[in-house]
Amino acid sequence: MTDATWEGVRARLRALAERPLDDRAFDNGVFGALGHRFRLDDPLTPEGLADLEARTGVSLPEEYRGFLLHVGAGGAGPAYGVFPVLCEHGTWRWVGDGADLADLARLAEPFPRRGPDPARLEALLAERPDEEELDDGDDFDAALEEWSDRWEALMWSADRTVGAVPICHLGCATRQWLVLTGPERGRIWADNRVDEVDLEPLLDADGEPVTFTWWYLGWLEAAERELSLT
Incomplete structure (x- = not known):
């Protein structure tokens, strides 16, 4: 993964943000856009990222590291957007509906691929x-x-989600997690436990595991098509 992966993404989102939004953006494909309005938080500095990793004791997946450095610490993204990560009083945490489900003291433990x-x-x-x-x-x-x-x-x-953080909220207590450690590192998992369905890996149309980059850029391309920017 190179820095070029994220080149131009902030500009593409600025172009989307300049488009007038109404209910069409919600009803016809860009779910959540009326909330985040395609706005991003500032990217992390290299020093900030290093501090985040040092304090959590985990080396973040490369794709997500690149996003944090070159796109933003959170904001516009799939569903209601990417949960921001921020530092308050020397403590890093992810912010969003259900972000507190992550056990930040156990992020370095391998994510369990198998559930009950x-x-x-x-x-x-x-x-x-x-x-x-x-x-x-x-x-x-x-x-x-x-x-x-x-x-x-x-x-x-909490044993079910060690080594992972919620990355976005889809509404009605359904979420998606980004795995930080173990064999699933860098992949997105779906969390529909509120509907009595166990955690499961998010798969693409070919049945392949969805990585952070595929997840984010796929959403961005779909949003551009929907708002006629491609």
Whole structure:
């Protein structure tokens, strides 16, 4: 990955930002544009990036490092945009809806490619209380709360997402994560756990894992087509 990968990206986004936006941008393909309006945060300095990596104890994937240095620390991007990373009072953190799900003290640990045992997951889903089978509403509420506690302990454990950070929010508590460590390093994973679906790698049309660059530049090209800039 070279710096040339990100050459001209900020200018392309400025051109998009100059286009008037209305509901068409939301309804016809550029989801989230009315929120970020194609604006970017300033890029990190090399010194800032070095400090980020030193304080988190992890070497960021090269594609993401290039983005932070040459495009921006966050802002315009897929869905509601790329979560910004910033330093406050000597502490680095990612900012966005659900960004606090990342355990910043465990970013250097290898991201776990495998989730809960599928049989265990299927068994737990089968045990979810059915309101029609419980005559008393209070009994159903109590049973659902007990089941939800077990579900969250299994699916939302911080152990599931060590070595990764949420990178964007798609709405309704669905997100995408960027893996920082391990065999999946540099790839994007989908998080639809709110819909009782386990974390899974994001794949392209050919079934190949989606990398940060493919994810971001693919979105940018689609936005330019939608707003008739290509």
